[in-house]
């Protein structure tokens with residue numbers, strides 16, 4: 154592990170709750186495996202995976218307050234779906250608190266919750282790694298997405314977006330328009 158990664162990991166282990174930190178390490182190594190398979194940059198995948206939830210160190214309410222203080226603009230749907238705020242805040246904190254100047258890493262953090270149409274390979278890797286990492290509770294279809302992640306990553310993205318839309322609808326929660334755009338885009342790819 155590089156010195157930079159070790160320092161970030163030490164800092165995160167103090168900031169995040171134990172379960173969240175363990176999830177973060179799971180995403181980091183899953184992202185590295187996907188980078189090996191899909192010929193993406195492994196160092197970027199490790200760093201983005203490690204930091205993807207760095208915005209989740211406090212409650213959603215506190216995250217919104219922090220965004221206001223730092224003048225990070227939130228869309229109406231982000232305000233109505235506070236679970237999305239940590240991604241935007243995380244991309245900001247990666248830069249300001251963890252010294253990441255790589256835009257591709259920050260963008261992968263920014264879109265890890267909703268995805269977006271036409272993602273970069275690194276964005277797809279973090280989006281998928283977040284969903285399939287080993288600590289995730291087994292749910293129907295997860296084994297298949299895990300397989301697809303290594304065989305047909307675009308289909309894995311499509312499945313993940315579809316499952317996210319369905320999960321939100323079933324639990325009566327609003328669905329972010331970006332998640333729907335992601336699903337529509339990858340359905341056609």
Ligand code: FE
Nearest residue numbers: 205206265266
């Ligand atoms: Fe997240």
Ligand code: FE
Nearest residue numbers: 176205206283
């Ligand atoms: Fe996550």
